[in-house]
Amino acid sequence: MNQFYEAKIGMKKILYATDFSENAEKAFIQALKIAQKHKANLIMLHVFDIPTSWNYPYTEDALEMERQAICESENKLKGIFDQYAKDINIKYIAAESTSIVKAIISVIRENDPGLVVIGTKGGSKVKEVIVGSTTKELINKSPVPVLAVPENAVDSDLKKILYATDLHEADIPALKKLTALVRPFDSEITVTHVSTPNEYKGAEKMEWFKDLVKDRINYDGITIQLLLVDNIYEELNAYINQQGFNLLVMLEKERKGIVDRLFHSDLVKKMEFHTSIPLLSFNEHYLRVLEKK
16 A cells, blocks of 8 residues: 555544534534544534525625625634534634535545545535535545535444445445544444345355455554345344444445445435434546555
């Protein structure tokens, strides 16, 4: 692994994007915990679109409207931060854009965070809402991992983590970044291959994957197991609840074969709406680009 990739694994900056909704504030608590554990800088971002920012005094001066929107957004960001902490470095960004995702990606490229944290439900103003569709698009395009905190998430430390795998070498760089993220939490990581009995290819590939993880991942708290079920989506949800996991981790894959479409292309986005725990998603394309640099 080259020095560039080693450096990129670290969590020196955390980006938190908010629309000022109640759920987005829940996501902030998670972002703050991670930043504190890593002694990382926290970047707080609000994206606004002036035509839907109804709270500002009427004026025909576009520059004055933007100035008012930025000022009010930064004051709101500061208000959120001041409620919870004063012991980490903080940066406030208010960005005007008609596209939330484009604005977040732009801030990522300019500030180079190790993680983006958002809520999966939002407020009522159409252009400001960070909703499911925005989360999906961000997962597809973000060059860094995306942590989506659902509306009904229970506040907890990341002590027990489920990484859902389909036994591909592409999981290795994602697991490396995951272990870097959760090492300060001393987390237990259960790497689980979830499959139907008809699709499972046998024990040989499972043993190959176990050896791959053992050789390439330096983390003691990893367990690898197989879960055979008839309905992957429903029974994975039940398994998460029964085992008390605090975080679900998935890889958004480039490959779109039959199994990949079933397990990763659709499921990684369905799970964000139906689990009560945060979903951490890695984008395979950007992990591959990162490893090559």
